[in-house]
Each structure stands twice: as C-alpha cells, then as structure tokens.
Amino acid sequence: MANNKRPSWDEYFLKLAMLVSERATCPRMHVGCVLVRDKRILSTGYNGSISGQPHCDDVGCQIVDNHCVRTIHAEMNAIIQCAIHGISTQGATAYITNLPCTNCAKALIGAGIKEIVIFSDYHDSLAEDFFEKAGVPIKRLPQPENYIHYDLDLFSSARKFDDEDIGDEDNHNHCERC
Ligand SMILES: [Zn+2]
Numbered sequence: 001m002a003n004n005k006r007p008s009w010d011e012y013f014l015k016l017a018m019l020v021s022e023r024a025t026c027p028r029m030h031v032g033c034v035l036v037r038d039k040r041i042l043s044t045g046y047n048g049s050i051s052g053q054p055h056c057d058d059v060g061c062q063i064v065d066n067h068c069v070r071t072i073h074a075e076m077n078a079i080i081q082c083a084i085h086g087i088s089t090q091g092a093t094a095y096i097t098n099l100p101c102t103n104c105a106k107a108l109i110g111a112g113i114k115e116i117v118i119f120s121d122y123h124d125s126l127a128e129d130f131f132e133k134a135g136v137p138i139k140r141l142p143q144p145e146n147y148i149h150y151d152l153d154l155f156s157s158a159r160k161f162d163d164e165d166i167g168d169e170d171n172h173n174h175c176e177r178c
C-alpha cells in the first residue's frame with residue numbers, strides 16, 4: 001500500500017522542529033530549531049536554561065523588559081550544539097517553529113545560514129529586516145499536522161512488547177506489584 005502520509009522534506013524538518021520544541025522549558029514560548037544541510041540534520045535546539053541551571057518551568061521566568069532572559073533560545077542552542085561538536089553551519093537551512101528574535105536572526109546570519117523555513121511569526125523581532133539585508137530568504141509554510149503517523153497495528157512485520165517487557169531491569173526488579 002502506498003504511503004500517502006510521507007511528508008515532503010520541508011514538512012519533515014518542520015515537524016521535527018515541532019517535536020524538538022516539546023523539550024522547551026519556558027512557558028512563555030516553546031521554540032524548536034533544526035539545522036539542515038543537504039537533507040542531513042546537523043543539530044537541533046529548543047529554548048531552555050543553560051545546562052545545569054534551573055528551568056523557568058520549575059522556578060519561574062526571569063523577566064527583564066517584558067522578556068524572559070533565562071533561556072538560551074532554540075536557534076542559539078542549535079548553533080551551540082554545532083560548536084560543541086565541531087560542525088560547520090555554513091550554508092545550512094534553519095527550520096524553526098517561529099520567526100527568530102532579533103538576536104537569533106543576527107546569530108543565524110553570522111553562522112552562515114542561507115535560508116529560514118518557518119510556520120509562524122514572533123511578536124517582537126527585527127529579524128525580517130536583518131535577513132533581508134543579509135540576502136537570507138524566509139520561507140513561510142503551513143504548520144505541519146500535529147500528529148505522528150506510527151501505528152504498530154498497521155505493520156505486518158512489527159511485534160508489540162508484552163507489558164512485562166517494558167521498562168529497564170532495575171525498575172522491573174523494584175516494582176512492588178511484581
Ligand atoms: Zn521563561
């Protein structure tokens with residue numbers, strides 16, 4: 001049977017950005033970013049606290065001038081991941097859930113990103129102005145569907161776990177009901 005749910009590359013990477021955003025830790029905004037070159041994922045990022053520091057979700061936002069400043073933004077984290085792993089971002093495309101903020105736009109331009117793909121805008125950003133001056137096009141697409149098509153019942157080669165197979169050995173050993 002033909003797979004009529006197969007997404008286009010743009011839909012695929014935008015949907016991944018949505019999935020990445022689920023790890024965000026600031027309740028004011030959830031953003032996901034996927035950096036891609038030649039249809040390969042270089043890195044992903046979501047907006048969250050500096051590694052090892054408390055999250056907005058746990059201790060509240062840190063507001064300065066009506067912005068939460070606690071988190072590193074998704075786009076910055078995606079660039080940071082590349083820096084940590086020694087991966088060039090030159091010529092990559094950034095798939096992001098939202099139009100970047102002004103500072104992230106500047107960082108993406110500086111990192112050599114050649115195209116931005118988004119499905120929503122941001123309330124406060126000079127990004128469009130900076131991207132236009134840098135010659136970086138913004139592609140606005142519809143939001144991908146909020147659903148992942150993965151149904152084990154449809155796959156003849158799949159075998160579901162029995163309930164007792166689920167979980168690691170440690171948990172299993174300490175389960176009081178077993
Ligand atoms: Zn916050």
Ligand SMILES: [Zn+2]
Nearest residue numbers: 073100101104
């Ligand atoms: Zn930003």
